[in-house]
Amino acid sequence: MARAPHRLWAACVLATWLTSPSTAVANGNVSHQWVTRTAAAQTPQGGSLYALVNDEALVGARDTGTRFPDWGYTPGATSDERTAGESAHWEPVQEGYRQFILANYAPPWSDEARLHLAFYLGMSAHGMGDQTYDSMFFERSKFYEPGNHDLFDQDTDVMWAATAGPGDVPPPWIPVAPLLELFDAVAGVSIDGTSMTNEVGVVGIAMGLVNAIAAQPKQVAAAEANFPWAAAHDHDATTPGNPGLAAEVVRRYWRSNWALLHGDPIPRPVLWTHPADGAALHPTDAASIESWISIVFARGLAASELSAAQFHVVDTNGVELPIAVQLFYGDESHVVHLKPGGDLLADETYVVTVDPGTQTIHDEALQGWSFTFSTGKRAPSPINDDSFWDEPDPYGEDPAGGTTGGTTGRTTGEPAPLDESGAGDSDANGSSTGASAMGTGDAMAEPQGQSSGGCGCRNTGGGRGALTLFVLLAVATSRSRKRAASASVEGRAS
Numbered sequence: 001m002a003r004a005p006h007r008l009w010a011a012c013v014l015a016t017w018l019t020s021p022s023t024a025v026a027n028g029n030v031s032h033q034w035v036t037r038t039a040a041a042q043t044p045q046g047g048s049l050y051a052l053v054n055d056e057a058l059v060g061a062r063d064t065g066t067r068f069p070d071w072g073y074t075p076g077a078t079s080d081e082r083t084a085g086e087s088a089h090w091e092p093v094q095e096g097y098r099q100f101i102l103a104n105y106a107p108p109w110s111d112e113a114r115l116h117l118a119f120y121l122g123m124s125a126h127g128m129g130d131q132t133y134d135s136m137f138f139e140r141s142k143f144y145e146p147g148n149h150d151l152f153d154q155d156t157d158v159m160w161a162a163t164a165g166p167g168d169v170p171p172p173w174i175p176v177a178p179l180l181e182l183f184d185a186v187a188g189v190s191i192d193g194t195s196m197t198n199e200v201g202v203v204g205i206a207m208g209l210v211n212a213i214a215a216q217p218k219q220v221a222a223a224e225a226n227f228p229w230a231a232a233h234d235h236d237a238t239t240p241g242n243p244g245l246a247a248e249v250v251r252r253y254w255r256s257n258w259a260l261l262h263g264d265p266i267p268r269p270v271l272w273t274h275p276a277d278g279a280a281l282h283p284t285d286a287a288s289i290e291s292w293i294s295i296v297f298a299r300g301l302a303a304s305e306l307s308a309a310q311f312h313v314v315d316t317n318g319v320e321l322p323i324a325v326q327l328f329y330g331d332e333s334h335v336v337h338l339k340p341g342g343d344l345l346a347d348e349t350y351v352v353t354v355d356p357g358t359q360t361i362h363d364e365a366l367q368g369w370s371f372t373f374s375t376g377k378r379a380p381s382p383i384n385d386d387s388f389w390d391e392p393d394p395y396g397e398d399p400a401g402g403t404t405g406g407t408t409g410r411t412t413g414e415p416a417p418l419d420e421s422g423a424g425d426s427d428a429n430g431s432s433t434g435a436s437a438m439g440t441g442d443a444m445a446e447p448q449g450q451s452s453g454g455c456g457c458r459n460t461g462g463g464r465g466a467l468t469l470f471v472l473l474a475v476a477t478s479r480s481r482k483r484a485a486s487a488s489v490e491g492r493a494s
Protein backbone atom coordinates (compact mmCIF):
# COMPACT_ATOMS: atom_id res chain seq x y z
CA MET A 1 0.00 0.00 0.00
CA ALA A 2 2.00 2.95 0.94
CA ARG A 3 5.24 1.58 1.96
CA ALA A 4 8.43 2.85 0.53
CA PRO A 5 9.64 3.50 -1.94
CA HIS A 6 6.88 5.91 -2.62
CA ARG A 7 7.68 6.36 -6.22
CA LEU A 8 5.21 8.90 -7.36
CA TRP A 9 5.49 10.09 -10.88
CA ALA A 10 3.07 12.67 -11.99
CA ALA A 11 2.63 15.17 -14.70
CA CYS A 12 -0.18 17.43 -15.56
CA VAL A 13 0.23 16.51 -19.15
CA LEU A 14 -1.54 13.28 -18.57
CA ALA A 15 -1.37 12.25 -22.18
CA THR A 16 2.35 12.39 -21.99
CA TRP A 17 2.74 9.94 -19.27
CA LEU A 18 -0.17 7.79 -20.05
CA THR A 19 1.46 6.97 -23.32
CA SER A 20 4.84 6.37 -21.81
CA PRO A 21 5.22 2.73 -20.91
CA SER A 22 8.04 3.36 -18.50
CA THR A 23 6.18 5.60 -16.13
CA ALA A 24 3.83 4.63 -13.44
CA VAL A 25 1.76 6.66 -11.13
CA ALA A 26 0.61 5.60 -7.81
CA ASN A 27 0.82 5.31 -4.24
CA GLY A 28 -1.40 3.17 -2.14
CA ASN A 29 -3.85 5.79 -1.06
CA VAL A 30 -6.75 4.69 -3.18
CA SER A 31 -6.38 1.33 -1.45
CA HIS A 32 -5.97 3.00 1.93
CA GLN A 33 -9.17 4.92 1.46
CA TRP A 34 -11.02 1.79 0.40
CA VAL A 35 -9.77 0.00 3.51
CA THR A 36 -10.99 2.80 5.75
CA ARG A 37 -14.36 3.03 4.04
CA THR A 38 -14.83 -0.72 4.13
CA ALA A 39 -13.81 -0.90 7.76
CA ALA A 40 -16.36 1.79 8.49
CA ALA A 41 -19.09 -0.04 6.62
CA GLN A 42 -18.24 -3.29 8.40
CA THR A 43 -18.13 -1.82 11.88
CA PRO A 44 -21.07 -3.36 13.76
CA GLN A 45 -24.14 -1.20 13.52
CA GLY A 46 -25.81 0.08 16.64
CA GLY A 47 -22.77 1.34 18.45
CA SER A 48 -21.27 4.77 18.78
CA LEU A 49 -18.22 3.79 16.76
CA TYR A 50 -20.32 2.89 13.74
CA ALA A 51 -22.15 6.18 14.01
CA LEU A 52 -18.93 8.12 14.08
CA VAL A 53 -16.96 6.43 11.32
CA ASN A 54 -20.00 6.53 9.03
CA ASP A 55 -21.01 10.09 9.79
CA GLU A 56 -21.02 11.86 6.45
CA ALA A 57 -20.11 15.09 8.19
CA LEU A 58 -16.85 13.50 9.25
CA VAL A 59 -15.84 11.89 5.98
CA GLY A 60 -13.45 14.72 5.19
CA ALA A 61 -11.66 14.36 8.52
CA ARG A 62 -11.71 10.56 8.43
CA ASP A 63 -10.40 10.30 4.88
CA THR A 64 -7.86 13.06 5.33
CA GLY A 65 -6.55 11.21 8.36
CA THR A 66 -6.36 8.11 6.23
CA ARG A 67 -4.12 9.65 3.57
CA PHE A 68 -2.34 11.98 5.94
CA PRO A 69 0.66 9.79 6.92
CA ASP A 70 2.06 9.84 3.39
CA TRP A 71 2.36 13.61 3.23
CA GLY A 72 6.04 13.44 4.13
CA TYR A 73 6.83 11.31 1.09
CA THR A 74 5.72 13.83 -1.46
CA PRO A 75 8.35 15.32 -3.76
CA GLY A 76 10.29 18.14 -2.28
CA ALA A 77 9.55 17.07 1.26
CA THR A 78 12.43 17.72 3.59
CA SER A 79 14.04 14.99 5.61
CA ASP A 80 12.31 16.35 8.69
CA GLU A 81 9.02 16.16 6.86
CA ARG A 82 9.71 12.58 5.90
CA THR A 83 10.51 11.82 9.51
CA ALA A 84 7.27 13.42 10.61
CA GLY A 85 5.22 11.66 7.95
CA GLU A 86 6.75 8.36 8.83
CA SER A 87 6.06 8.93 12.51
CA ALA A 88 2.38 9.51 11.70
CA HIS A 89 2.25 5.87 10.58
CA TRP A 90 3.04 4.65 14.05
CA GLU A 91 1.42 4.34 17.39
CA PRO A 92 3.51 6.83 19.39
CA VAL A 93 2.17 9.76 17.36
CA GLN A 94 -1.28 8.24 17.09
CA GLU A 95 -1.35 7.54 20.81
CA GLY A 96 -0.21 11.10 21.45
CA TYR A 97 -3.07 12.36 19.36
CA ARG A 98 -5.50 10.15 21.24
CA GLN A 99 -4.17 11.61 24.47
CA PHE A 100 -4.65 15.08 23.06
CA ILE A 101 -8.27 14.25 22.33
CA LEU A 102 -8.81 12.85 25.81
CA ALA A 103 -7.17 15.87 27.38
CA ASN A 104 -9.50 18.23 25.59
CA TYR A 105 -12.75 16.39 25.13
CA ALA A 106 -14.91 13.80 26.78
CA PRO A 107 -18.10 12.00 25.85
CA PRO A 108 -20.58 13.05 24.82
CA TRP A 109 -18.28 14.13 22.05
CA SER A 110 -18.79 17.57 20.63
CA ASP A 111 -18.79 18.13 16.89
CA GLU A 112 -15.26 19.38 17.22
CA ALA A 113 -14.18 16.31 19.16
CA ARG A 114 -15.77 14.08 16.56
CA LEU A 115 -13.67 15.65 13.85
CA HIS A 116 -10.55 14.83 15.80
CA LEU A 117 -11.77 11.32 16.47
CA ALA A 118 -12.47 10.73 12.81
CA PHE A 119 -9.04 12.02 11.81
CA TYR A 120 -7.41 9.89 14.51
CA LEU A 121 -9.18 6.75 13.37
CA GLY A 122 -8.30 7.45 9.75
CA MET A 123 -4.64 7.94 10.61
CA SER A 124 -4.56 4.73 12.63
CA ALA A 125 -6.20 2.88 9.74
CA HIS A 126 -3.36 3.93 7.45
CA GLY A 127 -0.66 2.67 9.78
CA MET A 128 -2.36 -0.60 10.54
CA GLY A 129 -3.31 -1.06 6.91
CA ASP A 130 0.31 -0.71 5.86
CA GLN A 131 1.52 -3.17 8.47
CA THR A 132 -1.09 -5.74 7.58
CA TYR A 133 -0.61 -5.37 3.85
CA ASP A 134 3.16 -5.31 3.94
CA SER A 135 3.66 -8.14 6.39
CA MET A 136 1.34 -10.59 4.68
CA PHE A 137 0.29 -9.59 1.18
CA PHE A 138 3.48 -7.90 0.04
CA GLU A 139 5.56 -10.67 1.61
CA ARG A 140 3.57 -13.24 -0.32
CA SER A 141 4.04 -11.33 -3.53
CA LYS A 142 7.79 -11.36 -2.97
CA PHE A 143 7.59 -15.09 -2.27
CA TYR A 144 5.50 -15.99 -5.30
CA GLU A 145 6.78 -13.45 -7.79
CA PRO A 146 10.31 -12.55 -6.74
CA GLY A 147 12.07 -9.75 -8.48
CA ASN A 148 11.97 -6.01 -8.44
CA HIS A 149 9.06 -4.76 -6.37
CA ASP A 150 9.75 -1.06 -6.67
CA LEU A 151 6.48 -0.56 -8.52
CA PHE A 152 4.43 -2.84 -6.33
CA ASP A 153 2.62 -0.12 -4.41
CA GLN A 154 1.79 1.83 -7.49
CA ASP A 155 0.75 -1.09 -9.61
CA THR A 156 -1.40 -2.67 -6.93
CA ASP A 157 -3.08 0.65 -6.23
CA VAL A 158 -3.88 1.03 -9.91
CA MET A 159 -5.26 -2.51 -9.98
CA TRP A 160 -7.33 -1.74 -6.92
CA ALA A 161 -8.73 1.46 -8.33
CA ALA A 162 -9.58 -0.40 -11.53
CA THR A 163 -11.42 -3.22 -9.80
CA ALA A 164 -12.75 -1.73 -6.57
CA GLY A 165 -13.40 1.72 -7.88
CA PRO A 166 -11.56 5.03 -7.87
CA GLY A 167 -10.72 6.96 -4.79
CA ASP A 168 -11.91 10.45 -4.19
CA VAL A 169 -10.74 13.31 -2.10
CA PRO A 170 -13.38 14.90 0.06
CA PRO A 171 -12.59 18.35 1.43
CA PRO A 172 -9.66 18.00 3.77
CA TRP A 173 -9.70 18.62 7.45
CA ILE A 174 -6.32 18.72 9.12
CA PRO A 175 -5.71 19.42 12.80
CA VAL A 176 -2.47 21.18 12.06
CA ALA A 177 -1.59 22.60 15.45
CA PRO A 178 -1.81 19.42 17.53
CA LEU A 179 -0.02 17.48 14.81
CA LEU A 180 2.85 19.94 14.78
CA GLU A 181 3.11 19.62 18.53
CA LEU A 182 3.18 15.86 18.26
CA PHE A 183 5.85 15.89 15.60
CA ASP A 184 7.91 18.11 17.82
CA ALA A 185 7.33 16.08 20.97
CA VAL A 186 7.39 12.56 19.54
CA ALA A 187 9.46 12.72 16.38
CA GLY A 188 11.69 15.59 17.43
CA VAL A 189 11.16 17.62 14.29
CA SER A 190 9.81 21.11 13.79
CA ILE A 191 7.41 21.21 10.87
CA ASP A 192 5.93 24.07 8.89
CA GLY A 193 2.19 23.69 8.90
CA THR A 194 1.61 25.31 5.54
CA SER A 195 4.09 23.05 3.85
CA MET A 196 2.53 20.03 5.51
CA THR A 197 -0.94 21.08 4.42
CA ASN A 198 0.20 21.54 0.85
CA GLU A 199 1.85 18.14 0.81
CA VAL A 200 -1.29 16.49 2.10
CA GLY A 201 -2.91 18.05 -0.94
CA VAL A 202 -0.31 16.46 -3.18
CA VAL A 203 -1.23 13.05 -1.78
CA GLY A 204 -4.76 13.77 -2.89
CA ILE A 205 -3.50 14.71 -6.33
CA ALA A 206 -1.65 11.42 -6.54
CA MET A 207 -4.92 9.63 -5.85
CA GLY A 208 -6.47 11.40 -8.79
CA LEU A 209 -3.58 10.28 -10.94
CA VAL A 210 -4.05 6.69 -9.88
CA ASN A 211 -7.71 6.98 -10.80
CA ALA A 212 -6.72 8.26 -14.22
CA ILE A 213 -4.27 5.44 -14.80
CA ALA A 214 -6.80 2.90 -13.61
CA ALA A 215 -9.21 4.11 -16.25
CA GLN A 216 -6.75 3.07 -18.94
CA PRO A 217 -7.11 -0.67 -19.63
CA LYS A 218 -3.64 -0.93 -21.08
CA GLN A 219 -2.15 0.60 -18.00
CA VAL A 220 -4.08 -1.74 -15.76
CA ALA A 221 -2.99 -4.70 -17.84
CA ALA A 222 0.61 -3.57 -17.55
CA ALA A 223 0.31 -3.35 -13.79
CA GLU A 224 -1.23 -6.81 -13.63
CA ALA A 225 1.50 -8.18 -15.83
CA ASN A 226 4.12 -6.87 -13.44
CA PHE A 227 2.54 -8.64 -10.46
CA PRO A 228 0.24 -11.40 -11.66
CA TRP A 229 0.10 -13.14 -8.31
CA ALA A 230 -1.02 -9.94 -6.61
CA ALA A 231 -3.54 -9.32 -9.36
CA ALA A 232 -4.98 -12.76 -8.86
CA HIS A 233 -5.15 -12.52 -5.07
CA ASP A 234 -5.91 -8.94 -4.14
CA HIS A 235 -9.62 -9.73 -3.92
CA ASP A 236 -9.17 -13.25 -2.58
CA ALA A 237 -10.78 -13.53 0.84
CA THR A 238 -8.40 -16.34 1.80
CA THR A 239 -5.22 -14.38 1.11
CA PRO A 240 -4.12 -12.59 4.27
CA GLY A 241 -3.15 -8.96 4.16
CA ASN A 242 -4.96 -7.89 1.03
CA PRO A 243 -7.25 -4.86 1.30
CA GLY A 244 -10.30 -6.85 2.30
CA LEU A 245 -8.48 -8.53 5.16
CA ALA A 246 -6.75 -5.29 6.08
CA ALA A 247 -10.17 -3.69 6.47
CA GLU A 248 -11.14 -6.43 8.89
CA VAL A 249 -8.02 -5.82 10.97
CA VAL A 250 -8.56 -2.07 10.87
CA ARG A 251 -12.12 -2.21 12.10
CA ARG A 252 -10.98 -4.37 15.03
CA TYR A 253 -8.15 -1.97 15.76
CA TRP A 254 -10.67 0.87 15.82
CA ARG A 255 -12.87 -1.08 18.22
CA SER A 256 -9.86 -1.70 20.44
CA ASN A 257 -8.86 1.95 20.47
CA TRP A 258 -12.47 2.98 20.92
CA ALA A 259 -12.36 1.17 24.25
CA LEU A 260 -9.26 3.13 25.23
CA LEU A 261 -11.00 6.35 24.27
CA HIS A 262 -13.77 5.46 26.68
CA GLY A 263 -11.46 4.65 29.54
CA ASP A 264 -11.70 0.90 29.17
CA PRO A 265 -8.83 -1.51 28.65
CA ILE A 266 -8.38 -3.01 25.23
CA PRO A 267 -10.87 -5.84 24.92
CA ARG A 268 -8.39 -8.34 23.52
CA PRO A 269 -4.60 -8.39 23.20
CA VAL A 270 -4.82 -9.90 19.73
CA LEU A 271 -6.92 -8.45 16.92
CA TRP A 272 -6.56 -11.08 14.27
CA THR A 273 -4.62 -14.18 13.39
CA HIS A 274 -3.74 -16.22 10.36
CA PRO A 275 -4.73 -18.97 10.42
CA ALA A 276 -7.97 -17.99 12.08
CA ASP A 277 -8.96 -19.58 15.33
CA GLY A 278 -10.58 -22.87 14.37
CA ALA A 279 -9.25 -22.93 10.82
CA ALA A 280 -8.53 -26.13 8.93
CA LEU A 281 -6.12 -27.11 6.18
CA HIS A 282 -3.19 -24.97 7.24
CA PRO A 283 -0.27 -25.80 4.93
CA THR A 284 2.47 -27.95 6.45
CA ASP A 285 5.44 -27.17 4.20
CA ALA A 286 7.83 -25.05 6.25
CA ALA A 287 9.49 -23.86 3.06
CA SER A 288 6.30 -22.11 2.03
CA ILE A 289 5.22 -18.75 3.33
CA GLU A 290 1.76 -20.26 3.70
CA SER A 291 2.98 -22.21 6.72
CA TRP A 292 3.60 -18.99 8.61
CA ILE A 293 1.41 -18.16 11.55
CA SER A 294 0.70 -14.45 11.82
CA ILE A 295 -0.59 -12.60 14.86
CA VAL A 296 -1.75 -8.97 14.80
CA PHE A 297 -1.52 -7.45 18.25
CA ALA A 298 -3.77 -4.66 19.41
CA ARG A 299 -0.89 -2.51 20.63
CA GLY A 300 2.54 -1.62 19.35
CA LEU A 301 5.05 -4.06 20.76
CA ALA A 302 8.37 -3.29 22.37
CA ALA A 303 10.88 -5.16 20.24
CA SER A 304 13.55 -5.24 22.88
CA GLU A 305 11.19 -6.98 25.28
CA LEU A 306 9.93 -9.55 22.84
CA SER A 307 11.16 -13.08 23.29
CA ALA A 308 10.67 -16.14 21.14
CA ALA A 309 10.08 -18.04 24.37
CA GLN A 310 6.73 -16.25 24.73
CA PHE A 311 5.29 -18.07 21.73
CA HIS A 312 4.33 -21.73 21.55
CA VAL A 313 2.93 -23.85 18.77
CA VAL A 314 2.02 -27.18 20.31
CA ASP A 315 0.58 -30.32 18.75
CA THR A 316 -1.85 -32.78 20.33
CA ASN A 317 1.03 -34.74 21.84
CA GLY A 318 2.33 -31.67 23.56
CA VAL A 319 5.29 -31.34 21.25
CA GLU A 320 6.33 -27.80 20.40
CA LEU A 321 6.96 -26.90 16.81
CA PRO A 322 10.29 -25.10 16.41
CA ILE A 323 9.61 -21.57 15.26
CA ALA A 324 11.41 -18.38 14.41
CA VAL A 325 9.65 -15.26 15.63
CA GLN A 326 9.64 -12.04 13.66
CA LEU A 327 8.15 -8.74 14.76
CA PHE A 328 7.65 -7.61 11.21
CA TYR A 329 8.42 -3.91 11.37
CA GLY A 330 10.37 -4.03 14.58
CA ASP A 331 9.75 -1.74 17.50
CA GLU A 332 6.29 -0.14 17.73
CA SER A 333 4.76 -2.56 15.25
CA HIS A 334 1.92 -5.03 15.62
CA VAL A 335 2.41 -8.05 13.39
CA VAL A 336 4.34 -11.08 14.60
CA HIS A 337 5.13 -13.94 12.25
CA LEU A 338 5.83 -17.38 13.65
CA LYS A 339 7.84 -19.18 11.00
CA PRO A 340 8.00 -22.95 11.38
CA GLY A 341 11.50 -24.35 11.64
CA GLY A 342 10.28 -27.66 10.24
CA ASP A 343 7.26 -29.06 8.49
CA LEU A 344 4.07 -29.24 10.47
CA LEU A 345 2.51 -32.64 10.97
CA ALA A 346 -0.16 -33.64 8.51
CA ASP A 347 -3.73 -33.90 9.75
CA GLU A 348 -2.78 -32.52 13.14
CA THR A 349 -4.30 -29.94 15.42
CA TYR A 350 -2.11 -27.24 16.92
CA VAL A 351 -2.64 -24.73 19.67
CA VAL A 352 -0.78 -21.44 19.43
CA THR A 353 -0.19 -19.68 22.72
CA VAL A 354 1.19 -16.26 23.46
CA ASP A 355 2.24 -16.14 27.07
CA PRO A 356 0.92 -13.32 29.23
CA GLY A 357 3.23 -10.37 29.64
CA THR A 358 3.98 -9.28 26.08
CA GLN A 359 5.33 -5.78 26.55
CA THR A 360 3.97 -2.88 24.56
CA ILE A 361 5.69 0.40 23.85
CA HIS A 362 3.21 1.93 26.27
CA ASP A 363 4.61 -0.01 29.24
CA GLU A 364 1.71 -2.38 29.24
CA ALA A 365 1.94 -6.12 29.73
CA LEU A 366 -0.64 -7.81 27.52
CA GLN A 367 -2.76 -10.71 28.59
CA GLY A 368 -2.01 -14.08 27.09
CA TRP A 369 -3.78 -15.41 24.03
CA SER A 370 -4.38 -18.82 22.49
CA PHE A 371 -5.97 -20.07 19.32
CA THR A 372 -6.08 -23.33 17.44
CA PHE A 373 -5.96 -24.62 13.89
CA SER A 374 -5.51 -27.87 12.09
CA THR A 375 -3.53 -29.04 9.11
CA GLY A 376 -6.23 -31.54 8.18
CA LYS A 377 -9.72 -31.20 6.85
CA ARG A 378 -11.38 -31.29 10.23
CA ALA A 379 -11.59 -27.86 11.77
CA PRO A 380 -11.01 -27.77 15.51
CA SER A 381 -13.42 -25.94 17.76
CA PRO A 382 -12.19 -22.40 18.15
CA ILE A 383 -10.86 -21.36 21.54
CA ASN A 384 -12.28 -17.85 21.32
CA ASP A 385 -15.62 -16.46 20.34
CA ASP A 386 -14.79 -14.11 17.54
CA SER A 387 -18.39 -13.02 17.25
CA PHE A 388 -17.21 -10.44 19.75
CA TRP A 389 -15.97 -8.39 16.84
CA ASP A 390 -19.40 -8.36 15.28
CA GLU A 391 -21.11 -6.91 18.30
CA PRO A 392 -21.75 -3.18 18.51
CA ASP A 393 -19.58 -1.39 21.01
CA PRO A 394 -21.12 -1.00 24.47
CA TYR A 395 -20.91 2.77 24.53
CA GLY A 396 -24.38 3.19 23.23
CA GLU A 397 -25.69 4.97 20.27
CA ASP A 398 -23.77 8.09 19.55
CA PRO A 399 -24.30 9.96 22.81
CA ALA A 400 -24.37 13.24 20.98
CA GLY A 401 -27.33 12.03 19.00
CA GLY A 402 -25.54 11.76 15.73
CA THR A 403 -26.66 9.33 13.14
CA THR A 404 -25.03 8.47 9.95
CA GLY A 405 -25.17 11.29 7.56
CA GLY A 406 -26.39 13.84 10.00
CA THR A 407 -24.74 17.15 10.41
CA THR A 408 -27.48 18.91 12.21
CA GLY A 409 -29.47 18.24 15.27
CA ARG A 410 -26.46 17.02 17.12
CA THR A 411 -25.89 18.63 20.39
CA THR A 412 -22.40 19.58 21.09
CA GLY A 413 -20.76 18.96 24.35
CA GLU A 414 -19.29 21.93 26.03
CA PRO A 415 -16.15 22.27 23.97
CA ALA A 416 -13.10 22.33 26.12
CA PRO A 417 -10.71 25.10 25.29
CA LEU A 418 -8.20 23.72 22.89
CA ASP A 419 -5.43 25.66 24.43
CA GLU A 420 -5.71 23.77 27.67
CA SER A 421 -3.02 21.47 26.40
CA GLY A 422 -1.27 24.20 24.56
CA ALA A 423 -1.71 22.17 21.47
CA GLY A 424 -4.82 23.45 19.91
CA ASP A 425 -4.63 27.08 19.15
CA SER A 426 -5.02 28.17 15.64
CA ASP A 427 -1.99 29.84 14.37
CA ALA A 428 -0.29 31.53 11.56
CA ASN A 429 0.21 28.27 9.78
CA GLY A 430 -3.31 28.42 8.61
CA SER A 431 -4.10 25.68 10.99
CA SER A 432 -6.85 25.05 13.36
CA THR A 433 -7.95 22.22 15.47
CA GLY A 434 -11.47 22.38 14.41
CA ALA A 435 -13.62 25.15 15.79
CA SER A 436 -16.66 23.01 15.15
CA ALA A 437 -16.37 23.33 11.45
CA MET A 438 -18.08 20.51 9.71
CA GLY A 439 -17.68 19.68 6.10
CA THR A 440 -16.33 22.95 4.99
CA GLY A 441 -15.16 25.66 7.21
CA ASP A 442 -12.47 27.80 8.56
CA ALA A 443 -10.87 24.97 10.38
CA MET A 444 -10.06 23.09 7.30
CA ALA A 445 -6.92 23.38 5.43
CA GLU A 446 -7.38 24.75 1.99
CA PRO A 447 -7.98 22.08 -0.57
CA GLN A 448 -4.90 21.87 -2.70
CA GLY A 449 -5.84 20.72 -6.08
CA GLN A 450 -7.79 17.71 -5.02
CA SER A 451 -9.84 16.11 -7.61
CA SER A 452 -12.18 13.23 -7.52
CA GLY A 453 -10.63 11.94 -10.66
CA GLY A 454 -8.43 12.81 -13.50
CA CYS A 455 -5.20 14.60 -13.17
CA GLY A 456 -6.31 17.15 -10.67
CA CYS A 457 -3.08 18.96 -11.22
CA ARG A 458 -3.01 22.50 -10.10
CA ASN A 459 -0.69 24.86 -8.54
CA THR A 460 -0.07 23.37 -5.15
CA GLY A 461 0.39 26.86 -3.89
CA GLY A 462 1.98 27.87 -0.65
CA GLY A 463 5.67 27.61 -0.20
CA ARG A 464 6.09 25.09 -2.95
CA GLY A 465 5.65 27.60 -5.68
CA ALA A 466 3.86 27.28 -8.95
CA LEU A 467 4.02 23.93 -10.57
CA THR A 468 2.62 23.79 -14.01
CA LEU A 469 4.36 20.57 -14.81
CA PHE A 470 5.77 18.52 -12.07
CA VAL A 471 7.23 15.18 -11.63
CA LEU A 472 6.96 13.45 -8.34
CA LEU A 473 10.18 11.68 -7.99
CA ALA A 474 10.88 8.55 -6.13
CA VAL A 475 11.59 9.21 -2.55
CA ALA A 476 13.55 6.70 -0.65
CA THR A 477 12.01 6.80 2.72
CA SER A 478 12.67 5.87 6.22
CA ARG A 479 10.07 3.21 5.68
CA SER A 480 13.01 1.27 4.37
CA ARG A 481 14.55 1.72 7.75
CA LYS A 482 11.52 0.21 9.32
CA ARG A 483 11.66 -2.72 7.01
CA ALA A 484 15.33 -3.22 7.70
CA ALA A 485 14.61 -3.02 11.38
CA SER A 486 12.33 -6.01 11.36
CA ALA A 487 13.20 -7.74 14.53
CA SER A 488 13.78 -11.41 14.55
CA VAL A 489 13.81 -12.99 17.91
CA GLU A 490 14.77 -16.41 16.84
CA GLY A 491 16.45 -19.21 18.55
CA ARG A 492 13.79 -21.27 20.17
CA ALA A 493 15.52 -24.33 21.42
CA SER A 494 12.56 -26.48 20.71
Ligand SMILES: [Zn+2]
Nearest residue numbers: 002003069070
Ligand atom coordinates in the same frame (compact mmCIF):
# COMPACT_ATOMS: atom_id res chain seq x y z
ZN1 LIG B 1 1.95 5.09 4.19
